[in-house]
Amino acid sequence: xxxxxxxxxxxxxxxxxxxxxxxxxxxxxxxxxxxxxxxxxxxxxxxxxxxxxxxxxxxxxxxxxxxxxxxxxxxxxxxxxxxxxxxxxxxxxxxxxxxxxxxxxxxxxxxxxxxxxxxxxxxxxxxxxxxxxxxxxxxxxxxxxxxxxxxxxxxxxxxxxxxxxxxxxxxxxxxxxxxxxxxxxxxxxxxxxxxxxxxxxxxxxxxxxxxxxxxxxxxxxxxxxxxxxxxxxxxxxxxxxxxxxxxxxxxxxxxxxxxxxxxxxxxxxxxxxxxxxxxxxxxxxxxxxxxxxxxxxxxxxxxxxxxxxxxxxxxxxxxxxxxxxxxxxxxxxxxxxxxxxxxxxxxxxxxxxxxxxxxxxxxxxxxxxxxxxxxxxxxxxxxxxxxxxxxxxxxxxxxxxxxxxxxxxxxxxxxxxxxxxxxxxxxxxxxxxxxxxxxxxxxxxxxxxxxxxxxxxxxxxxxxxxxxxxxxx
Amino acid sequence: xxxxxxxxxxxxxxxxxxxxxxxxxxxxxxxxxxxxxxxxxxxxxxxxxxxxxxxxxxxxxxxxxxxxxxxxxxxxxxxxxxxxxxxxxxxxxxxxxxxxxxxxxxxxxxxxxxxxxxxxxxxxxxxxxxxxxxxxxxxxxxxxxxxxxxxxxxxxxxxxxxxxxxxxxxxxxxxxxxxxxxxxxxxxxxxxxxxxxxxxxxxxxxxxxxxxxxxxxxxxxxxxxxxxxxxxxxxxxxxxxxxxxxxxxxxxxxxxxxxxxxxxxxxxxxxxxxxxxxxxxxxxxxxxxxxxxxxxxxxxxxxxxxxxxxxxxxxxxxxxxxxxxxxxxxxxxxxxxxxxxxxxxxxxxxxxxxxxxxxxxxxxxxxxxxxxxxxxxxxxxxxxxxxxxxxxxxxxxxxxxxxxxxxxxxxxxxxxxxxxxxxxxxxxxxxxxxx
Numbered sequence: 001x002x003x004x005x006x007x008x009x010x011x012x013x014x015x016x017x018x019x020x021x022x023x024x025x026x027x028x029x030x031x032x033x034x035x036x037x038x039x040x041x042x043x044x045x046x047x048x049x050x051x052x053x054x055x056x057x058x059x060x061x062x063x064x065x066x067x068x069x070x071x072x073x074x075x076x077x078x079x080x081x082x083x084x085x086x087x088x089x090x091x092x093x094x095x096x097x098x099x100x101x102x103x104x105x106x107x108x109x110x111x112x113x114x115x116x117x118x119x120x121x122x123x124x125x126x127x128x129x130x131x132x133x134x135x136x137x138x139x140x141x142x143x144x145x146x147x148x149x150x151x152x153x154x155x156x157x158x159x160x161x162x163x164x165x166x167x168x169x170x171x172x173x174x175x176x177x178x179x180x181x182x183x184x185x186x187x188x189x190x191x192x193x194x195x196x197x198x199x200x201x202x203x204x205x206x207x208x209x210x211x212x213x214x215x216x217x218x219x220x221x222x223x224x225x226x227x228x229x230x231x232x233x234x235x236x237x238x239x240x241x242x243x244x245x246x247x248x249x250x251x252x253x254x255x256x257x258x259x260x261x262x263x264x265x266x267x268x269x270x271x272x273x274x275x276x277x278x279x280x281x282x283x284x285x286x287x288x289x290x291x292x293x294x295x296x297x298x299x300x301x302x303x304x305x306x307x308x309x310x311x312x313x314x315x316x317x318x319x320x321x322x323x324x325x326x327x328x329x330x331x332x333x334x335x336x337x338x339x340x341x342x343x344x345x346x347x348x349x350x351x352x353x354x355x356x357x358x359x360x361x362x363x364x365x366x367x368x369x370x371x372x373x374x375x376x377x378x379x380x381x382x383x384x385x386x387x388x389x390x391x392x393x394x395x396x397x398x399x400x401x402x403x404x405x406x407x408x409x410x411x412x413x414x415x416x417x418x419x420x421x422x423x424x425x426x427x428x429x430x431x432x433x434x435x436x437x438x439x440x441x442x443x444x445x446x447x448x449x450x451x452x453x454x455x456x457x458x459x460x461x462x463x464x465x466x467x468x469x470x471x472x473x
Numbered sequence: 474x475x476x477x478x479x480x481x482x483x484x485x486x487x488x489x490x491x492x493x494x495x496x497x498x499x500x501x502x503x504x505x506x507x508x509x510x511x512x513x514x515x516x517x518x519x520x521x522x523x524x525x526x527x528x529x530x531x532x533x534x535x536x537x538x539x540x541x542x543x544x545x546x547x548x549x550x551x552x553x554x555x556x557x558x559x560x561x562x563x564x565x566x567x568x569x570x571x572x573x574x575x576x577x578x579x580x581x582x583x584x585x586x587x588x589x590x591x592x593x594x595x596x597x598x599x600x601x602x603x604x605x606x607x608x609x610x611x612x613x614x615x616x617x618x619x620x621x622x623x624x625x626x627x628x629x630x631x632x633x634x635x636x637x638x639x640x641x642x643x644x645x646x647x648x649x650x651x652x653x654x655x656x657x658x659x660x661x662x663x664x665x666x667x668x669x670x671x672x673x674x675x676x677x678x679x680x681x682x683x684x685x686x687x688x689x690x691x692x693x694x695x696x697x698x699x700x701x702x703x704x705x706x707x708x709x710x711x712x713x714x715x716x717x718x719x720x721x722x723x724x725x726x727x728x729x730x731x732x733x734x735x736x737x738x739x740x741x742x743x744x745x746x747x748x749x750x751x752x753x754x755x756x757x758x759x760x761x762x763x764x765x766x767x768x769x770x771x772x773x774x775x776x777x778x779x780x781x782x783x784x785x786x787x788x789x790x791x792x793x794x795x796x797x798x799x800x801x802x803x804x805x806x807x808x809x810x811x812x813x814x815x816x817x818x819x820x821x822x823x824x825x826x827x828x829x830x831x832x833x834x835x836x837x838x839x840x841x842x843x844x845x846x847x848x849x850x851x852x853x854x855x856x857x858x859x860x861x862x863x864x865x866x867x868x869x870x871x872x873x874x875x876x877x878x879x880x881x882x883x884x885x886x887x888x889x890x891x892x893x894x895x896x897x898x899x900x901x902x903x904x905x906x907x908x
Contacts, residue, residue: 029644046485077633092650110857112852112853112855113856113857114849114852114853115726115849115851115853115859115863115866115867116869117866132625134543137543138544138545138546139545139546140601141600141601141602142598142599142600142601143600144600149536151685154599154600156601159515171537173530174528174529174530174535174537175529175535175536176535176601177528177529177530177531177532177533178533179599180535181534191771193757194532201498212600214596214600215600216503217502217503217593217596218597218600218602220503220507221504221506221557221559221597222509222546222548222554223507223556224506224507224508224511224514225510225511225513225514225558226548226549226550226552227515227548227550227552228515228550229551230551230773231549231550231551231753232549232550232551232552232773233549233551233900234551235551236545236547236548236549236550236551239544239547239551239553240546240547246513248546250546254549255503257548258549261549261806274582311907350481374854381577381579382529382578382579383578383579384578389566391604413577418568418577419568419576
């Protein structure tokens, strides 16, 4: 503040009623500029925010109010800048603007000189205000409370950097006119009751509601939409500075999310990583032995016996099923249960010699759900099939079949790398990268689940597929 | 956790066996929100800008939009959270390898009813958490069926609740064209992902999708947008169609396409269909990723360079061809410097540029000068010749500009020809953030 004592003859003490009162400043600045009062002879202060002159002047101009001597001009660019800078918390804003206003009288092109030191300083200040306005629109968080008449009111506590509340009220009015709301800040508060906007003096944090049940949902959302594989904390802090965090319900999750990100990402990657050794087994016995030790997927770890393929070491036809069932697991041999018997029946009818065919499964262990004493079959997941494919590929390399018959979509996936649609893709040869071909049909257990006419129809279709295959071999 | 997992696997088994009947409906709303937001995080777009201005000052309805979008929060991945970005369901009948929701994937599945999405949107909006809704979906039953469900959400928000906030609908290319057009009447923005930059990539990784069909729908939406703009010139109350335009997304790093091909494709999309935005999403390791895909950290810096190249074309007057000239022999943009600097180093004969005389187009080519700085320079130099000191107030980093410019008091003598210019202008390398 000025060092001159209050009441000095040539010093003007000007008071602006509110910290953001642009019109009040404009009136007084115009009078002063018209009388050629130099900037250093004016002490500006804003009322109500402790910005008042410390020397306790009565707050109105002590020097005689000068009478107008020239008309003062300000172009649009200046007014736009001044309106904005007026909201800045910098106490010197009134004086800085006045100084620029005086210079503008002599240099009408001043506002175009964007590299000018003083104009630039004010432009930067306007930028602060603009950013604060924008951040308030972004970071105000309402909490719903029930009012005495049963309606809801949405109340927010916010701490702006600058005097932007009144200027920003319009935005919230445009958006939330249909609901009642209040925004409380340390400087002042605004309230909307559906008809009129009212202002009250400043509040503190405890005046705002402490919780809102919806915030839990919001936090859940915030934690889930974030991708732990791409941590960019600096970017977040740049756009959402820490000083805002204390009033953002979601921000309390940030440390936990950052700390957990690496672990979450590692999980994401680990789930898909292939941990098989480089070298493929050289003999079928090796495969049979090693699969019993395989723990690379949940099925491998369920304690069941593994079931290797069965049949000649070299075969023109390899039949691939889905996975061993209850009976297969007990005996340790593929296709010995009800589905296997049905398959044998159809193979015989189609004229195959089963002793020349090798049979195996896409998945080597039995996946089931215990229900009472019974073990109910469960389909392996795509991930499990993809894992177990390594064993099937090893077996294929040794057996070198010309044609592979895949029973059902799971077997199809183990050979094609995608889950085929059996209904659409059966009945034609699919070439495989190793030169062999794939023939796709349904799994016999599917036939067992049907009855009556549907079963007859599907069995005929299955038989037809096998006959076609027989003709090709 | 194991029990949870078992429960989920059982549900999946029921689903596969055809006995699935809303087993997931016993998941709470917040659990489903978690699943369906998690599944939506691979969509890069969260923009809420560029739509028609609306407000609800009249006390009817709810919400407003302005030209500029608002980011209501930022996640630790540095991305803005502007919209409630969720899937209606993550059940899907498609099997695209890069997608976490492909039918063969082992993720937890959930679905929302359209009313739940509407209520969630309104509850979040009323508390000023969001600008609106970005709704996408896995495909259940059929593409058209799914699309209808999504349109119902948008319709209900607009008609039943007078919602005037932002709505972005991700349309499904295989759906009935008539439905896609209906979506544009409720939504501010519609988008369809082209998914992969090349046809071969699409064929390999998204076997159920058809590039021709996707482009066909993008073209149809483009026409509808143009038609609606045209109609509004003549009839003030003609219905608006997706006033914020359409956008699309490409996945980077899942197939072999190089940057040059990606730039080419983006340029084709911008020119041919007048898209507002092409988003790039670095392929993230996804839970239960398909064996066909590389599992490594997403090439974030590559994604960033592609966005910079996108900016050069959209705001800096570069042609796609010129950006491609900044790529190396393998068609990749350099990772250590931005594409504008890479271009400038390749065309040193065009520099230095006289800040006080050069046309706007040339100023925009100076590495380190952005569109705002150029606008400020254009204005300031009308009054007097600019010196380095003036420039330091108009731009951020004067030192990296020096080799490329001439001012009233500065002329780089031999700097532009120095062999170590690249090293001198390259920012110090960051610690290994992006493996």
